Amino acid sequence: MSDGATPSGPGSETLLFLTDEQLRKGIEAMFFAYRGFTADPDRILEEQGYGRAHHRAVHFIHRCQGTTVNNLLSILGVTKQSLNRVLRTLIDDGLVESRVGLRDKRERNLYLTEKGANLERKLSDAQRERMRAAFRAAGPEAVSGFRQVLEAMMDPELRRHYQAVREGMS
C-alpha cells in the first residue's frame, strides 16, 4: 500500500510498475524540494554578497581541509576558470587560505580560515536545520528511502564522491 505503487503482493519490489504520473510527481518533488533546500543559505549568502557557487566551494573545502583545486573541480563539475573566480574572491576576502603544495608546488592546498569556518557554520546550520525538520517530519524509514533513491539517481562518478566519507586531500 505504499505510495510507490506495486500492482500486486509481496516480492514485487523488482517489478515495480511506475506510471508516468508517479514519475512526474517525483520529478516535480525534486524541483520544488531543491528550491527549499537552497532557500535558507541563499538568503544568508545574499546578505554577504556571495552566491551559491561560494557556498559549494566553502562546503567542500570544509569537508576536505587541504584539498587541491583539481579535486574540488571533479567534485563540483565546473571549469577550473569558473571555480577560480569564486576561489579568488574567497581568498581575497580572507575566508580561504591557499597554500602552495609541499610535495608538488603546482598544487594549492585549500583551507578555511576562522572567518571562512564561521560562514560555513552559519550556512550549514541553516541548511541542516531544514534537513533536520524534514527528517523529523518524515521519520527514520522515510529518511532511509530518501537516501536510497537519491543515491540511485546520481551519476556513478559523482556517487564515488558522495560515498567517499573522508578521503582527505587525495
Next chain:
Amino acid sequence: MSDGATPSGPGSETLLFLTDEQLRKGIEAMFFAYRGFTADPDRILEEQGYGRAHHRAVHFIHRCQGTTVNNLLSILGVTKQSLNRVLRTLIDDGLVESRVGLRDKRERNLYLTEKGANLERKLSDAQRERMRAAFRAAGPEAVSGFRQVLEAMMDPELRRHYQAVREGMS
C-alpha cells in the same frame, strides 16, 4: 537499525536523534542527486540551444495547458522579465503558442505546439527514465520515503503548487 538512526526502540519516530554527520550526508545527497537529475535533459537542451530555464517553462506549460503567465511566475519563482525572455524565444521558435484570454483579455493562455510537445516529451522521457531506474533500484518503500522527505523540505507556498495535481489554469 535504519540509517535514519534512532537511539532506541519503537515509537521514537518523533524523537529522532540526528547527528550533524547524518544531516551533512543528506545535504550532499541532495547536491549530487540533483546534478544527476538534470544531467540528461541538459544534454538534450544544449543540442537545441536551450537551457534549463526553457525546460522548466516547457514542463509546466505541458502540465497546465492554457495556464497564464502569472501562474507560471508563481510556480517558477522568477521575475516576469526573466520568464518573458525565455517565453519569447519559445514563442518565436514555434514551441509555445500564446492566445489572448477569452474571459479576461489581459491574460495570455499558454499552450505547447506540436513541436513544443515533441521537445517536452523528449526531455521528460529522458528524465523519467533516470527517475524510473532510481525508483526501481531503491524499491517502493524507499520511493515513499523519498517523497515524504522532499515534501517536508519544500517551502509551504511551493508545496501548494506541488500538491495541486491539475488545477488547470486557475
Next chain:
DNA sequence: ACTTTATGTCAGCCTTGTTGACATTCCAAG
C-alpha cells in the same frame, strides 16, 4: 473617469557558467 491588474518591453547590472591564451611546475626521454 480613475485605479488597479496583467502583460510585455527596454536598458542595465550581477553571478556563474563557458573557451582561449598563458605562466609555472614537474617529470621523463633523449
Next chain:
DNA sequence: CTTGGAATGTCAACAAGGCTGACATAAAGT
C-alpha cells in the same frame, strides 16, 4: 642536463539567465 609535454593554476572575454527599475498598453473593476 636539457628539453618537451603534461599537469596545475591564473587572466581575459563572452554568454545565459537571474535581478531591478522604468514605462507602455489594454482590460477590469470601482
